[in-house]
Amino acid sequence: KNEVEQSPQNLTAQEGEFITINCSYSVGISALHWLQQHPGGGIVSLFMLSSGKKKHGRLIATINIQEKHSSLHITASHPRDSAVYICAVIPWAGGGADGLTFGKGTHLIIQP
């Protein structure tokens, strides 16, 4: 079982819809990343958070440390939001593998 699970794996929505991508993890963490990867492109960090909520433009990320769960929301979605969104966690030092532990990603397509 993956330490980081994302849902859904694939999501197709119409322009303007409110999008939610979920991430659950099973290890103790010091922080969680939400990352964006366009086809053939590199990875861009959207948020790093360890508690509460962060907002940047139309993107909102929340995390519940007790429930080991995070969500990424996109408001007023646009076709340019089409990408793979990846959840990654930073395990506590000494608690396991180093570096980031990644989910498999959610492939989002926003249709005009």
Next chain:
Amino acid sequence: EAGVVQSPRYKIIEKKQPVAFWCNPISGHNTLYWYLQNLGQGPELLIRYENEEAVDDSQLPKDRFSAERLKGVDSTLKIQPAELGDSAVYLCASSLGRGNEQFFGPGTRLTVL
């Protein structure tokens, strides 16, 4: 400020040939990571450097893979000899330190024929 730079962006080689990837992290970032990303999967850590010291290379297949970061800045990842299964994207990332936000390079897409 320049981001993480990687080269080449694409590489096609025949199996059993050697290949090397280069990464220049963001200036001042002491921590450097190499990740492997297979198609449709999330990245997996290969090796992490703190300055010039490799502090976590447990996932690096040492029979064919090697890495170095001689002066604690640029890093090179080498595969010798390459196998068909090595076809993937190799990502480099850097951060101010472990636990800080990581910034990723564009990756090198390797195809082994």
